[in-house]
Amino acid sequence: MVATTSTTLANGLTFEQNLTVPQPRLWSPETPVLYTASSKLYAGKALKDAYKTTFGIRSFKFEKGTGFSLNGQVRKFKGVCNHHDLGPLGAAINTAALRRQLTLLKDLGCDAIRTSHNMPAPELVALCDEMGLMLMVESFDEWKAPKVKNGYSQYFDEWAEKDLVNMVHHYRNNASVIMWSIGNEVPDQSNANGPIIAKRLQDIVHREDPTRPVTMGLDRFDDDFKYGIAGVLDIPGFNYKPHRYAEALAKLPQGFLLGSETASTVSSREVYKFPVVKAKQQQYSDNQSSSYDLEACSWSQTPDEEFAAQDDTPNVMGEFVWTGFDYLGEPTPYDEKWPSHSSYFGILDLAGMPKDRYYLYRARWNTAKPTLHILPHWTWPGREGQTTPVFAYTNYPSAELFVNGKSQGRQTKGPSDQPQSRYRLMWNDVKYAPGSIKVVAYDAQGKAAATEEVRTAGAPHHIKLVADRTALMADGKDLAFITARVEDAQGNLCPDATQSLSFAVSGTGSFRAIANGDATNLESFQKPQMRAFQGQLVAIVQAGGKAGAMQVKASGTGLQAGSVTLQTKAR
Structure with missing residues (x-):
């Protein structure tokens, strides 16, 4: 397909566009095909300016009774929220570091990113176009009602429309952008002006880009329905409310909803605490959190609780996990305990190394590749004979654990009142003995398909x-x-x-x-x-x-x- 347009402007200049799309193919996370439009500005025959716009071709819908579909295929968002910093590199943008982050997320099976809670760097959006990651581009973390003394609320009346228009204009040609977010956890949810502001902001976005829907992160569930803001949005997005999804869907006129911010499980890579129990706001003397992935915040959940709500509630269109990577600041649950100074929420740590949780999500999200991961490590001097549970994160349906060659039995994922039993295999009564732990995973036909083994380490060498x-x-x-x-x-x-x-x-x-x-x-x-x-x-x-x-x-x-x-x- 080749198209050329030429327009004579009122000032006598000529604007010419050339578009060449050989055998057009659709953009998607699986096939991020991009094309280029060339625009030129002439004064007579003299070329005064030229600009190239990269774009993709795709279609998507958000429909009652169906949810989200991309290029005609119904799918759920497998997304993460990301802060803007790059860990040890700081906040300044670096394309190579961003590419590494996106590469790791793609291997995870992640297909979408929420830019939390700010307009993204152009380099990030361009990479998402190229590599095939959908984007929720987010604008504000504060409207008129303040969260902090010197927040955006003092500029909202003068700048909100200007900033929103700038954001939409900048990124509306990017194929990766699927939806716009007009806010996150704003206190205005809890007053009658909230729905009015939301409609005004949503109308501005529709005016500037009628092709994409609008969402936001809602965290005040009862007020969201009491004052009506949840019914205003194109896409109702709820933060940390999996236990109320069914209730929300029964009230929402849209007929679908999104987990706009989920989980906030906390863990420190390769750190394990005993006894292994599910806990919230758990603190330890070393300021670490357990990598058994059972600890969350007072407001949040384990990954499995969100998985179960997604699976059990029709028309929930997926999730955006808080967060893909650890980031500088917000060291919950150690906000007031020095020296903690970076988050524990990440699926990957501040250095970009996967935590155990990476493989729990990968087992669910990356259906194209096998996943088998066992935890914890098996070097526990002094724990001999003590209960040391072993978990396996895998996309195979069952697995058998061997401790020093002796079978501990086979576990199978399946329906359960406990979400963890549906998505991870657990041997909770294992006693520690130096040597090795080995997990053999079995496919749907019962055949051994994969093996992972962890051995007790000797002295550092x-x-x-x-x-x-x-x-x-x-x-x-x-x-x-x-x-x-x-x-x-x-x-x-x-x-x-x-x-x-x-x-x-x-x-x-x-x-x-x-x-x-x-x-x-x-x-x-x-x-x-x-x-x-x-x-x-x-x-x-x-x-x-x-x-x-x-x-x-x-x-x-x-x-x-x-x-x-x-x-x-x-x-």
Whole structure:
């Protein structure tokens, strides 16, 4: 398909657009096909300006009785909320770091992002277009009623329409943008002006972009229906209300709803607490949260509770989990306990390393690839003979656990009054004995399909470096993320290793930043050394401006050094 249009403007200039779409194909998360429109401005025959617009072709609907469909296929959002910071790199945008985040989310099976709670960086939206992630682009965290003394409420009357129009104009040509959000947990839900403001903002969005619906994150369920704001929105979005989805659907004229912010489960990577119990606002003396994924906040839930509500309630169109990655600030449940200074909510930690929860979501969301993950680690000196539950996160229907070769029985996922029993396999009465735990997963036909084994680690012996990429662009900007693992002589991760690791970078690159995922760690992100947390950390290196080889070496007291070589290549 080839189209050319030419328009003579009132000032005598000529505006020309050229569009070439060979064999048009639809954009979707699975096939993010993009095209380019070329626009040129002429004065006579002299070219004065030129601009290229990237776009995709797709259709979607939100329908009563059906929910959300993209290109004619009904689907649920498998989304995450993300803050804007990039962990140890800070808030300044970095395209390479964003690409890594999106790559990890795609492997998770995530297909959508909510920009919480602000207009996104253009680089993020362009990457979502390219890589195939749908976007809920969000505007405000505050309307007229203030949350804090110096918040946006003092500017709302003068700036709300200007800012909203700017946001919509900037991103309305992006294929990844599926819906607009006009607010998050605004206190105006609880007064009669709330629905009036919501309708005004929604009308502005419809005026500027009639092709996409409007939503927001509602967290005051009773007031949302008492004052009527839930009925105003194109898409009613509810934060942390899975237990009231059925009640909401019975009242909503739209006939569907969205989990606009869900879960807020808290955990620290590879940290496990005993006894293993479901808890809210649980605190420990080390300011960590258990990675058994059973701890949440006073207002929030475990992933399984949201899964069950999504599965049991028709016309719930999916969810946006709080959050994809840990971020700087909001260290709930340790908001008032120093030195905690980054969140515990992430499916991945501040360094971008997956927590156990990553595999619980992956087992549900990534249907194209097998998932089998077992927890906890199996290095527990002093716990011999004590109850140490073992969980498996898998998209296979059943699995059998072996402790030092002895079967602990087979578990099968299925209907249950307890949500956890529907989505994870649990052996709650296992007694710890050094050696190994092995899980064998079985497919629907009962055949062994996958195996995972974790062994008790010996003394820390060496550092192993694993780079997410071995070839970088020699543009002075590209990044590689290198995971450093403290291992024993047999290559087992040492989960209790806390040695300080130092990095040296030579050749065609330089050290950029470092993080270990510990929300209590106060070591500098900018210095090339940091202690390992649960045996691991991530160092970030940056390509220089010349092609060649970059060598990265890590050393630590009493450990054999590790090294890796990366190549930087000219465009």
